[in-house]
Amino acid sequence: MFDNGYVSEAGLHDLPAQANDGRPVLYGFTFHQIYLTTVITGIVNRILADAIVLVRARHRSYYHALAQRPCDEPEIQATIGRIAAYRSALHAITERAVQALDLAWQGAHGADAHRLSLAATVAASEAKVVTDEVAANPASLLIDVSSGSGVSTQAALDRHWRNIKVIASHNPRLYKERVLGDHYLNGTLLPTGAFF
Template identity: 65%
Template sequence: MLDKTRLETLPATPDWSEPTRRLGLADAFARFAADAAERDVERRPIHAEVQELKAAGYGAVRLPTELGGAGLSLPDLFGLTRDLATADSNVAHVFRNHFHAVEQHLRTPDEPFSARLLDLARQGRMFGVAFSEVTRDPAGGRGTVPAAELAWSEAEGRYRISGTKIYSTGNMYADHLMVSARSGRTGEATAFLVGTEAEGVRLEDDWDGFGQKLTGSGRTVFDRVPVMETDLFTPPAQGPDSYGYTFHQIYLTTIVSGVVQRILIDAINLVRGRSRNYYHGLADHPRQEPEIQSVIGRIAGYRSAVIGTVERAIAALDEAWLAAGTPDAHELSVQATIAAAEAKLVTDEVAATLASLLIDVASGSGVSVRNAFDRHWRNIKVIAAHNPRIYKERVVGDFHLNGTLPPTGAFF
């Protein structure tokens, strides 16, 4: 029989997913969670946490076992991501570009560059990207084009690159960067791989966002960095039927769902830890207060709804990717990207509301800077700002009304 008295004093803990338990990561995630508020308050980088995951083979979990990985399915990867975000959304966020790179090159494992990248992942190496620049596209005034130029040196027999990239999420913790540049030979955009320790690479922790403060999303500066011709590569084509960037969108929304999971855990532990109720309350203890119980119920219900809608999008993406090359691939890809957009619309709005409800049930005991409960709202809003839902709403509505296909670019 359930011991209600004992339950009132036990701390609520995450119900870790099966892949997290199978890979033996539950203890590490629990430790990350225990110090997450302190790291946020002190703005203490997450080098130790990321290094521990690298050493545990975290970045290779999607590689098949014959390539040295854990052979996890796509849904399993997102389950891990939600658990890690429940512990600390910053740590989960810095692996986004890494996992997208792995996913891209898993499609072409026999290509020389893909084989090289996947082997680096097997070795525990982590990838970041350096694409975005302040320079605007002169044709339309929107988006960015690479202004950083690869200059070929006949004397050296190699390229050198100089330029500045912005929004370099995770690069502080990465071992290798995939970088876009303009070829000095052809003037066309190209890409190359470079080590973060290479001569002339500078990673600046100047990200000033009010949330996700530890993701290292500042500038990456290249000062005549040497690049060998063998380091150049052509990114795998996304194609109009693939909607390959849907992965990015679901990954971010999965992180927010992990924050929602943490909000419920924090709310339960806060209420169980409160010993005094307001004099005009109806119960002796906050955990017995009907209004408090109602708010906890609301957070729990919406938490389940958020996870459900995100898992629907994950399942749709998995089905679409498994159907690659079949006559159904395009339709399934469209369905997946719409499901991802719908999950984002629901999650971004609901999650921010739940973060505010956490403070409601905490009362005065919840506003301490030391506890950093405000980080949940701040982190949710910063993650959501990657691709504002107000733009998504129109596209989803146009699709349902008129069958207009969503765009295929990186922000959809």
Template identity: 55%
Template sequence: MSDTTFVNSGELKLVSPLSTALGFSKIIDDIASSAAERELTHRLPYDEIATLKAHGFGALRLPAGLEGQALTLSELLTVARDVAAADSNIAHAFRNHLWQVEAALRRQDHPFHAHVLALTSQKKTVGLSFTETDAPAAGARPSRVLSRLEWDETRQVYLGSGDKVYATGNLYNDAFIGLAVESRAGKTVQYVLARSDGVSSDDDWQGFGQRLTGSGTAKFRAVTVPAAHVYPQDPPRPDEAAPWGYTFHQVYLTNCIAGIARRIALDAVEVLRARKRNFYHGEAEHPAEEPVLQALLGRIRAYAASIEATADRAVGALQRAWDTYGTSDEYAATLAATLAASEAKVVIDDLAPQIASWLIDLGSGSVVSRVGALDRHWRNIKVIASHNPRLYKESLLGQHLLNGRLPPTGAFF
């Protein structure tokens, strides 16, 4: 990425120059200032997400003709990391929408994807109703949520029902997309479903971190889908096309953790400045003058900067893969992006929880109060990192070096 959070003075900034130029600085600052309060009171960020949507965060990749800013993928992830530094819940809640925008930009000549882009240009966000992800048996494939769209001849609309668990962001989304079997022809179709009285999202997510992402159960009860919003499936990609189409998901989550790492470094400065008493066996009168604590602050800064640099490497590889889409270089670039995403996850999932723990070491007993909600950083990192476990990434990376084994192609690697 071209933007750096360290300016010439050495000061660490929450917001990148790019976000400031786009007019997001105050919005992100406001989100950051209220993040601890939301965590403590479990106040869902409806207002904050609505503000980001109104300012076009969900449409940043769209061209100007569609009310977007025509950002590159790397630039989008720069702004998303700023949002994650302010509140990782909010950045995470946008992931599924932003992925749909990526897919639609590649296939915008298809009416389904054109519809997604049209909704996005209206500053709406699109969630998922693709799969019910709690498959009951080991190795079983997840089932479709709205497995069938039944044609209602009287009302001239389709009807469908179903539940989706782990519906991240669906509390805040304006529309939902998915796959279903259309009852009249018996063929699988894609649909776009507007939020209506038949759609509800329960705040029943029980994770110990990322508590405000809207990752509970989304329920669809006799929802209606107009015939005009039901589309044929995408045509299959050519055999020579790169099969690793889901690297965006992993890079986005790793990018969120990089944002948390930045926030930890910023909070560490405030924690040390706010400490009033040093240990009786310390070497300085005030904690901020204590060499041991200054060194720990320096370590936190260095690790946070290294985490961001590692994430930048994966983001750069993903950008190169995007740039080669549909060309003879696509396969190699997309494979490289998937491997870089795996490498970044292995490293960052290890380092980020460490600096979250060092933050507590830096503040000692003065920061363990729930009031500051500093424990959220470790909890949020671990919950994000639990997506697509790094153990399998480590195994794949080793096997790739040894015998050239290729990564899996599914969305959940």
């Protein structure tokens, strides 16, 4: 993932409409799907960062806690570990989709254009299904480690959960789950519309 990255205009290109053999490339909208998944993964990055800053800043534990400071509390440490593990898993599946799309773009003029394009949209669809479902968990865990102050309007930590759900709703995963299942069971090609 990059922060404040620069892309020149020459670096912006679309997936070609046709492969060398003249057949149309099937999945020209896969980039847009991966983009949204990457945005959600970025939100999870921020969730982990917010959780770490928040817990480190707290100086009081609950009276029944096992440690004096929240950052020494085993349950809090375990929750931060879960958030970090979810973040790493989301990075991995998103990166897999990005690499598949990169291969599709590199091979878009070759004989393998259809196969590479299909592989990219399958990877993007799988990343979408997993990311949309998993990303809400770290958002909830952030509230768990934040105590009562985390749900204040000033902290606005609930924005992460809401933003994840709003972005995910642009292309509901439950439809992708069915299409992926049909593809794996019956060899049915994924749709070629803007949601794939």
